[in-house]
Amino acid sequence: MNIPTDLSSYIRVLKLASTPDRDEFTQISLVAGAGIMLVGLLGFVIFVIMQFLPGGV
Template identity: 65%
Template sequence: MQVPYDLTSYVRVLKLASTPSWEEFSQIAKIAGAGIGLVGLMGFVIFLLMSFITNPPV
């Protein structure tokens, strides 16, 4: 592992990185929130299906 070479490449990447605009940040946050909500909804549906399968209503 070449430490000086790795450090210079990390510094170069950090110099190229920029702060996203508010529009870009809000779009990314909406998409990430929708993904989290979708995964949670799928988990809830699976939970309901499994609870009906293991304990059917009488």
């Protein structure tokens, strides 16, 4: 592990990073929220199916 090389790589990445503007943040939030809702819906559907199967929860 070469610490000076690793540190310079981290600094280079931080220099390239920027704060998203309002539109970009809104779009990212909507996509992340939709993903969370989709995973929750999938879990709920699996729960409901397990309720109707014999030996379910």
